Amino acid sequence: GAVVSQHPxxxxxxxxxxxxxxxxxxxxxATTMFWYRQFPKQSLMLMATSNEGSKATYEQGxxxxxxxxxxxxxxxxxxxxxxxxxxxxSFYICSASRRTGGTGEAFFGQGTRLTVV
Amino acid sequence: xxxxxxxxxxxxxxxRAANLPCNHSTISGNEYVYWYRQIHSQGPQYIIHGLKxxxxxxxxxLIITEDRKSSTLILPHATLRDTAVYYCIVRESDSxxxxxxxxxxxxxxxx
Numbered sequence: 001g002a003v004v005s006q007h008p009x010x011x012x013x014x015x016x017x018x019x020x021x022x023x024x025x026x027x028x029x030a031t032t033m034f035w036y037r038q039f040p041k042q043s044l045m046l047m048a049t050s051n052e053g054s055k056a057t058y059e060q061g062x063x064x065x066x067x068x069x070x071x072x073x074x075x076x077x078x079x080x081x082x083x084x085x086x087x088x089x090s091f092y093i094c095s096a097s098r099r100t101g102g103t104g105e106a107f108f109g110q111g112t113r114l115t116v117v
Numbered sequence: 118x119x120x121x122x123x124x125x126x127x128x129x130x131x132x133r134a135a136n137l138p139c140n141h142s143t144i145s146g147n148e149y150v151y152w153y154r155q156i157h158s159q160g161p162q163y164i165i166h167g168l169k170x171x172x173x174x175x176x177x178x179l180i181i182t183e184d185r186k187s188s189t190l191i192l193p194h195a196t197l198r199d200t201a202v203y204y205c206i207v208r209e210s211d212s213x214x215x216x217x218x219x220x221x222x223x224x225x226x227x228x
Contacts, residue, residue, distance in 0.1 A: 006160075032214055043204070044161070044218040093160050097214030105151065106214040108160035 002028045004096050006109030013084055013116055021079045021112045023094030029074035030096035034106065035067075038091040050077040084116045120144065120207040126223040129199075135192040137222055139205030142186040149208050150181060151216065152190045154201040154224075161204065161218075164190065195226045 003026040013019050023033055031052050036044040048069055049057040056069035066088075068080040077096075081088055091113055095106040122140040129135040141150060149168050153161040165172055165179045167188070172179045178191040192199055204221040 004160075034215060036218075043220050044155075046215070046217060049215060091158070095160075095214065095216070104149065104208065104213050105163045105166060106216055107163060108153075111158070111160045113158075 002026075002096075002098060002107045004094065004107045004109045006092075006094055006112050008112060009110060010113040011115070013114070015085055015116055016083055018080055018082045019084055019114060021081075021092055021094075021114075023077045023079070023096070023109055025075045025096045025107075028096075028098045030077075030098065031074065033071060033077040033094055033096045035069065035077075035079050036093045036095070038093060038111075044093060081114065084114070086116045089114055089116045120148075120217075121205045121219050123203075123205055123219065123222045125220065126225070129192075129195045129224060129226050131197060131226055131228050132194055135195045135199065135224060135226070137190040137192075137203050137205075137224065138187065139190070140187045141205070141207050144185050144207050145209075147209060150179070150185075150188050151206045151208055152177070152179065153204045153206065153216075154199075155204070155221070156198075156201045164203075195224075197226050197228065200224060200226045 005024045007022045033050040035047045038044045047062045050069045050071040052071045058064045071077040091111050093111040095108045097106050151166040152164040155161045165177050167179045181188045202221040202223050206216050
């Protein structure tokens with residue numbers, strides 16, 4: 001299967017600071033990447049769709065000014081949590097699909113554990 | 118909104134086949150059935166997907182009923198490493214890679 005890598009795997013930041021999470025497709029090009037958030041003992045919740053070269057599409061209830069998404073190349077999307085607060089502490093996961101070939105299956109990164117103190 | 122219904126939990130004996138059911142009674146003709154699993158504190162792992170026909174790969178088999186309203190994921194010989202949350206997801210053919218997760222089934226494989 002295709003490889004998607006996230007960095008960092010975990011991060012601790014102070015309340016009020018911003019944190020950037022990177023998502024890379026290592027062996028394929030991804031026109032579209034997706035960002036999810038998962039709270040303890042809950043399922044993954046889709047936050048936004050990241051489109052290469054254009055603005056991200058956010059799911060209802062997700063603050064676009066708080067969760068900044070940039071998809072500058074076909075292999076890299078970044079999620080920046082701005083002015084983080086303890087309630088933003090969560091497991092953030094990205095996914096990507098092949099631009100060509102494949103049959104629409106998404107491949108996921110290993111996730112980033114964010115803790116805001 | 119998730120379009121699938123799965124039992125919240127299942128236990129399975131190591132070495133035995135695990136049969137995971139999923140109901141998707143409102144599935145439409147252009148929607149695929151995908152299965153993923155998530156081992157604790159990791160990103161989801163793709164298992165298998167299908168449209169109408171039964172599918173098999175090195176990880177599992179997917180059995181889709183003729184009316185497509187339900188499916189079963191079969192892990193032929195469960196191991197302890199198969200303990201995970203298994204998600205059955207219905208995806209439209211034109212929403213490439215976009216997945217809406219439901220609650221899934223927590224599968225625990227016991228020795």
